[in-house]
Each structure stands twice: as C-alpha cells, then as structure tokens.
Amino acid sequence: MMTAAVESESQVVKRGRRNWGEPAMRIAATGSAIVILLMLAALVVVLFVAAVPSIKHFGPGFLMTSTWRPNPLPVLKLDAHGRSIRDRRTGMKVVDHNEPPRFGALASLCGTAQTSMIALLLAVPLSLGAAFYLVRIAPHWLIMPVSFLIEFLAAIPSIAYGLWGMFVLGPWMGGPSRWERIFGILPVPAGIESRFAWLFLQIPGLHWLAQQRIGTRVVPIPTTGRDVLVAGIILGIMIIPIITAISRDVLRNVPRAQIEGTIALGATWWQSCRETLKYSRSALFGAIILGMARAAGETMAVLMVMGSAAVVATSPFMAGTTMASQLAGEFPEASTNDLHRGALMELALILLVMSLAFNVVARYLVVGKSARTSAAH
Amino acid sequence: MTNLNIARAKATSRIMYSVCIACAFLIVATLVLITGYLLVIGLHSLNWRFFVNLPQSDQPGMRNSIEGTIILVALASLAGIPIGMLAGVYLSEYEANSILAGPVRFVSDVLAGVPSIVVGILGYELIVVPAGTYSGWAGAAALAFIMIPIVARTTEEMLRLVPASYREASIALGATKARTILRVVIPSATGSLVTGAMLAVARVAGETAPLLFTAVGSPYLVHNPSRPFPSLTLRIYELSNEPSPEARSQAWSGILVLIALIFVVNLSVRYFTRQRK
Numbered sequence: 001m002m003t004a005a006v007e008s009e010s011q012v013v014k015r016g017r018r019n020w021g022e023p024a025m026r027i028a029a030t031g032s033a034i035v036i037l038l039m040l041a042a043l044v045v046v047l048f049v050a051a052v053p054s055i056k057h058f059g060p061g062f063l064m065t066s067t068w069r070p071n072p073l074p075v076l077k078l079d080a081h082g083r084s085i086r087d088r089r090t091g092m093k094v095v096d097h098n099e100p101p102r103f104g105a106l107a108s109l110c111g112t113a114q115t116s117m118i119a120l121l122l123a124v125p126l127s128l129g130a131a132f133y134l135v136r137i138a139p140h141w142l143i144m145p146v147s148f149l150i151e152f153l154a155a156i157p158s159i160a161y162g163l164w165g166m167f168v169l170g171p172w173m174g175g176p177s178r179w180e181r182i183f184g185i186l187p188v189p190a191g192i193e194s195r196f197a198w199l200f201l202q203i204p205g206l207h208w209l210a211q212q213r214i215g216t217r218v219v220p221i222p223t224t225g226r227d228v229l230v231a232g233i234i235l236g237i238m239i240i241p242i243i244t245a246i247s248r249d250v251l252r253n254v255p256r257a258q259i260e261g262t263i264a265l266g267a268t269w270w271q272s273c274r275e276t277l278k279y280s281r282s283a284l285f286g287a288i289i290l291g292m293a294r295a296a297g298e299t300m301a302v303l304m305v306m307g308s309a310a311v312v313a314t315s316p317f318m319a320g321t322t323m324a325s326q327l328a329g330e331f332p333e334a335s336t337n338d339l340h341r342g343a344l345m346e347l348a349l350i351l352l353v354m355s356l357a358f359n360v361v362a363r364y365l366v367v368g369k370s371a372r373t374s375a376a377h
Numbered sequence: 378m379t380n381l382n383i384a385r386a387k388a389t390s391r392i393m394y395s396v397c398i399a400c401a402f403l404i405v406a407t408l409v410l411i412t413g414y415l416l417v418i419g420l421h422s423l424n425w426r427f428f429v430n431l432p433q434s435d436q437p438g439m440r441n442s443i444e445g446t447i448i449l450v451a452l453a454s455l456a457g458i459p460i461g462m463l464a465g466v467y468l469s470e471y472e473a474n475s476i477l478a479g480p481v482r483f484v485s486d487v488l489a490g491v492p493s494i495v496v497g498i499l500g501y502e503l504i505v506v507p508a509g510t511y512s513g514w515a516g517a518a519a520l521a522f523i524m525i526p527i528v529a530r531t532t533e534e535m536l537r538l539v540p541a542s543y544r545e546a547s548i549a550l551g552a553t554k555a556r557t558i559l560r561v562v563i564p565s566a567t568g569s570l571v572t573g574a575m576l577a578v579a580r581v582a583g584e585t586a587p588l589l590f591t592a593v594g595s596p597y598l599v600h601n602p603s604r605p606f607p608s609l610t611l612r613i614y615e616l617s618n619e620p621s622p623e624a625r626s627q628a629w630s631g632i633l634v635l636i637a638l639i640f641v642v643n644l645s646v647r648y649f650t651r652q653r654k
Contacts, residue, residue: 025555029471032463033481036529039522040484043495046502129400137397146405148647153408155576155639157583159610160632163617164411167625237411240404268390290490297492299586304617324494328589331498345498352495359490363483 047349054342058103062346065104068310070330070340072098103343105350107310111228111320112296114313115306118232119239119295124288127243132273134244135251147248154241162304165234170305173233174225193223193317209315221317226307229316234301239291246287246366250280286365293358297351299324323351412636419633422626427634432596432612437623439631441598445513445607446635449592450582452517452602457524457581458574464525465532470558482533485526496522497587505591513602516592520581527580531573535566572646579642583635585610609635 054062076084077096084093130150134143172180177191177198189195197210197220212221254276262272277284307319308329321329327344334340430438464485468478500519505511539562547557563570585608588594594611595604609631616628 019553021555022553025558026471029463029467030477032460032529033467033477035460036464036481036485036488036526037477039525040488042503043488043491043499046499047495050502126400126404129397130404132397133401137394138401146401149405149408152640152643153412155579155583155643156412156636157585157610157639159583159585159613160415160636161411163613163628163632164415166617168414237407241408244404268386270390270393271386273393293490297490297494299492299494300614304614324492324586327494327498328586331501331590348495348498351492355491355495356487359487362490363486 043352047345047352050345051342051349053338054103054346057339057342058346062103062343063105063109063350065102066106066110066310066312067102067104068107068326068343069099069102070334070337072101074098101337101339103339105323105343105347107312108321108323108326108347109350110312111306112322112324114228114316114320115232115235115302115322116292116295118229118316119235120288120292122233122236123240123243123291127240127291128247128277128284130240130244131247131251134248136269136273147245150241150244154245158238158298158300159304161234161238162301165230165301165305169234170225170230172225173230174223174227191223193225193227193229197221197223197317210317212315212318221315223317224307224319226305226319227317228306228313228320231302231306231320231322232316234305235295235298238298238301239295242294243287243291246290247284250283250287250366251276253283254279282365286362289358289362289365293355293362296322296358297324297355298322299328303328323347327351415629415632415636418626419629419636421629423630423633427627427630431598437627439609439612439627439634441595441607442609442612442631443634445592445595445599446582446609448600448602449513449517449520449588449606449608450578452513453520453524453581454574454578456517457521457577458528460521461525461528461577462532462570462574464529465536466558466563468529468533469536470554470562482530485529488526489530492586493523493584494586494589497590500587501590508603510603511591511593511605513592513599513604513606516588516606516608517602519587519591520584523581523584523587524577527577528574531576532570535569535573536562538569539565575642575646579639582642583610583639585614589614 058065074095075097077094079085086092087094134146138146172190173192175191175194177189177194179187180190181187200206200210201220210220211218258279259272259276262275267275302322303325306321306325308321308325309319310321310326311318313320327347330340331344334344426434426436427438428443429440430436431441432439464481468482471478496519499522500515504515504518508515543561543565544557547561548554552560588608588611592606592608592611594615595607597607599606613628613631613635616624616631619625
C-alpha cells in the first residue's frame with residue numbers, strides 16, 4: 001500500500017519540478033548500508049592476506065604450538081661429552097647453528113581461554129544474582145540508580161580498569177601476605193595470592209597449582225600480582241555490567257503469567273526464580289556468551305595486568321598472555337619481520353573469527369528468544 | 378517427609394533470596410570502590426595546569442592529549458555519524474523492498490562485537506602502511522569504523538519507534554519519501570538519535586587499542602591529522618609504563634578527566650531521553 005502511494009506520488013512530482021533529492025537520499029542510504037558490508041569484508045580480506053606468510057609457513061600446526069620465539073635461537077656446538085665448546089682465541093662458546101624463529105598460538109589461545117573462564121566463574125553467578133535482585137527484589141526507588149550505576153560502569157573505558165588492576169588490584173593480590181588499610185583506616189588482608197598459594201601447597205592434590213618447573217627443579221611460584229588470576233578477575237569485573245544489564249532485560253521479559261503460574265502452584269520464591277531461569281535459559285546463555293566475547297577480545301586491561309609472557313600457564317599465579325594483548329604488545333616491534341607480523345596477523349584473524357562466531361551465536365540466542373517471548377504476550 | 382521437603386525448600390528459598398541481595402550489594406560495592414578510588418586519587422593531582430600545560434613543561438599537563446582526543450573523536454564523528462545514520466535510515470525506511478537489509482543488520486550487529494584491537498590493525502594495514510606514516514587520519518578512521526555499526530543499529534531502532542501514521546500522513550499530504558524522512562521521521566526522533574550518537578561518541582572516546590598502531594600518540598601539540606596524533610587514552614597508557622610517581626598520578630588524573638567526560642555524556646543522554654518521554 002505504502003510503496004504504491006510513494007511511487008504514484010513521485011511520478012506526479014517528476015512531471016512537475018525537478019526532483020533530485022529522492023534518488024540522492026536513496027543512493028546515500030543504500031551506499032551507507034553497503035559500506036557496512038564492505039567493512040566486514042575488508043576486515044576479513046585484509047587480515048587474511050596479511051596472515052598468509054604465517055599460514056603458509058606453519059599450517060595448522062600454528063594452533064598446536066606454544067613456542068613463540070621471534071628471534072633465531074643459537075644452538076651451541078657440543079663435544080662428545082655434551083659440554084659446550086669454547087673458542088680458543090676469544091673464550092666464547094661456539095654456536096653450531098641457529099634455530100629459525102617459530103610461532104604458535106597455543107600459549108595465547110590458552111591464556112584467552114583461562115582468563116575468560118576465570119572471568120565467567122566470577123561474573124556469571126554475581127550478575128545473575130544481581131539481575132534477580134533488580135527484577136524480583138529491589139524496591140522501586142532503588143531500581144533506577146542501581147541500573148544507572150551498572151550501565152555507567154559498562155561505559156567506563158577499559159584502560160581505567162587496566163590502570164586500577166595494575167596499581168591497586170595487582171599489588172593488593174600479589175606480594176607477601178600482610179594487612180593493609182583502605183583509605184588509611186579499615187584494615188584488610190592483602191597478599192591474597194600468597195595465602196592461596198600456601199593453601200594449595202597444604203592440600204595434597206593441588207601442589208602443582210602453586211609450583212612451577214624450572215629446568216629440573218620444582219619451585220614455588222612467586223606471587224607477583226601480574227598473572228592469569230588478576231587478569232581474569234579484572235575481566236570478570238569488566239563483564240559484570242554487561243551480563244547483568246542483558247540478563248536483567250531478559251528476566252524482565254518473562255511473561256507475568258509464567259511467574260504467577262509458578263506461585264499459584266505453591267512454589268517458593270527461589271523455585272519460582274528457577275522456573276524463570278529455565279524459561280529464559282537460552283537468552284541468558286546468549287548474555288553470557290556476549291560477556292565472554294567481550295572478555296576474550298579485551299586488550300588494554302589484560303595487557304596491563306597479565307605480565308605478557310608467551311607461555312602456557314599451568315597455574316593461576318603465572319604470567320601469561322592473550323591473543324588481543326599479545327597483538328597489542330608485540331605489533332610495534334614486529335613490523336620489520338614478515339614472519340612475526342604474519343603470525344600476529346594470524347592471531348588477529350583467529351580473534352576475529354572467534355568473536356564473529358561468539359556474536360553470531362549470542363545474537364541468535366538473545367534475539368531469537370526475545371522474539372519468541374514477545375510473540376507469547 | 379513432605380513437611381521436611383517443604384521446610385527445606387523454604388529454607389533454600391530464603392538463603393537464595395539473601396544471596397541475590399548479597400550479589401547485588403557486592404557488585405555495587407566493588408564498582409563504587411573502584412570509581413571512588415579513581416575519583417579520590419585522580420582529584421588529588423588534578424589542577425588547572427593539567428589542562429593547559431604540555432607534557433614537556435616543568436609542571437606537565439595533558440593539553441595536547443585532551444585536544445587530540447577531542448579532534449580525533451570529532452573527525453571520527455564527522456564520518457561515522459552520517460554514514461551510520463544513513464545506514465540506519467536505510468534499514469528502517471527503505472528496508473521493505475530489498476534483500477540487503479537482513480545481511481546489513483546482521484553484519485552491523487556482528488561488527489559491534491569485533492575486538493577493537495583488530496580494528497586498529499585494519500587501520501594500520503589500510504592507511505598507515507600505504508601512507509608510510511602513523512597519522513591522526515588513521516586513528517579517526519579506526520574510531521569511525523567502530524562508531525558506524527553502533528550508530529546504524531541505534532538509529533534503526535529509534536526510527537522504528539516513530540509511528541507509521543506519521544509517515545502515512547506525510548505521504549498523504551504529497552511529500553516525497555526523502556522529504557518524509559528528512560522533515561517528519563528524523564525530526565520526530567531527534568532526541569533519541571542524538572542520544573544514540575552521543576553514546577557512540579562516549580564509547581570511542583575511551584578507546585585505546587584501535588589507536589595504538591594508527592594515531593600512535595605524540596608528546597607535542599599537534600593539530601595536523603596527517604602526523605602522529607596525541608590522544609588521552611594513549612597518553613595514559615604511556616604514563617602507566619613509566620616508573621615515576623608523578624607519571625602515575627598524571628595517569629590517574631587523565632583517567633578521571635576521561636571518565637568525567639563519559640559520565641557527563643551518559644548523564645545528559647539520560648536527562649534528555651527522560652525529557653522526551
């Protein structure tokens with residue numbers, strides 16, 4: 001109906017005065033829409049082309065190797081007894097050959113997975129609890145300010161969380177166990193990590209969580225406050241506002257009849273909440289995935305608190321790296337070395353594909369469910 | 378037996394009720410603690426010199442970085458807001474007779490979730506490498522890249538809230554489609570469109586990662602975007618790596634200025650949207 005009206009109307013105008021605004025507007029709008037499609041295409045194509053040297057050189061083994069060595073590794077020449085040979089004249093050890101640089105994504109993939117998991121373990125229960133509070137408990141006058149606070153915190157830039165993690169949370173978690181005073185008055189325990197490390201050493205099966213192997217010796221890990229655990233906690237704090245805000249909206253969209261039904265059947269408050277959880281589980285799952293996608297793609301905060309070590313961390317107290325933070329940390333040094341740059345580009349490509357996948361799944365879950373919910377009204 | 382079960386269910390319910398309250402309290406407390414700390418420490422070393430002095434001065438300030446961020450965000454908005462809004466107009470107003478709308482909507486949703494560091498690398502490859510130098514243009518382009526999908530989706534959502542009867546009335550009065558959009562649809566949604574745009578501005582103003590390899594930062598007062606360009610977030614990151622306590626307190630002040638900026642935008646957006654309703 002409407003389009004027919006528009007066409008006949010524009011025909012009328014065409015007969016009269018000139019009308020260039022109509023096609024111009026349409027072209028501008030369509031062009032802008034196409035720009036969005038081109039943006040994604042550009043991302044995929046450019047990253048893929050830049051990653052080609054690394055993809056060709058390492059193949060699928062890139063995903064399975066944890067070695068990340070941008071420089072050639074000199075291997076010493078050994079005599080029959082396995083001792084290094086020294087040059088007679090200079091007294092220097094003789095180099096046999098150089099191992100070529102080698103790159104693998106395993107360390108940063110593991111780091112990304114570990115930090116995201118810690119973040120989710122921290123954020124999901126707290127966020128769901130807070131969402132239930134906002135939807136089912138909070139007095140009316142409190143909903144607005146709490147919601148505003150949570151939404152505002154989602155808008156705080158990641159570098160602020162990074163700085164806070166670097167100068168406040170990290171030092172507080174790390175170091176020897178001691179007592180500190182908040183704002184000079186309230187005493188709080190500090191050096192949390194060393195307390196946990198001590199606990200792990202007491203429990204028979206958990207030794208390895210607080211120890212690392214250096215050469216042949218097994219030594220306790222120093223708790224520095226720049227490690228996987230602190231990065232995970234910072235990421236958790238960062239994604240709490242996102243998961244809380246989305247799951248609050250999801251829970252609020254549960255039809256009233258659903259809740260009243262459970263209560264009419266004699267459910268307690270928590271049983272009724274569990275039913276709403278079941279009812280909106282896929283949308284809540286989508287909210288969690290969105291939070292995870294944010295945690296996995298976070299760059300600055302992780303770069304500032306995780307210690308930037310390209311190793312697979314076997315303990316929460318070890319320094320590590322994630323794909324995004326490794327990219328940010330090493331890219332400036334890599335621009336002269338094609339293979340190094342290619343490897344970083346492949347990391348970026350993996351990161352892109354991963355975040356696309358997360359977002360597609362989350363979008364399907366959240367949007368699909370809310371469409372179904374609104375249809376049920 | 379059943380009595381026991383009921384008693385247990387009631388007890389569980391009571392416990393979970395308190396747990397939910399505790400969760401909300403814990404979150405609010407953590408977040409208040411963090412912002413409170415940023416506020417107290419940031420204010421401590423904030424004075425007027427911070428806004429007017431350059432980093433080289435005896436009492437270093439961040440004038441160049443603050444101006445740099447404002448210029449970068451302004452340039453990004455000049456490109457990002459019109460393109461994003463037009464794409465939103467396309468999705469909301471021209472969508473009916475097109476097979477493009479579904480993919481565009483989907484792609485802009487997905488793009489909004491792309492890690493910003495990846496966008497920075499795209500800017501490096503597409504602009505910095507061909508130009509041979511880091512530049513403010515590259516930084517602004519990366520920020521615009523992040524803005525476009527956000528603005529497009531919010532614009533579409535806001536325009537969809539405009540009642541169809543407005544459009545029908547306009548067309549019935551003999552207006553063309555373009556005229557209907559420009560004179561009826563957009564004006565009746567101005568408040569919320571401005572909100573959406575401002576939120577996108579606030580979002581990119583705090584971005585660091587996309588600027589790392591594009592604008593790259595500069596200790597000087599630069600107004601020419603074809604040179605390496607200073608930014609508040611980059612400067613804060615730089616300072617965080619310096620050992621001196623002065624650098625650290627400057628970084629805190631920088632964060633405070635940044636957050637204050639974002640807070641004002643958020644608050645004004647809330648205020649204006651409430652007025653509209």
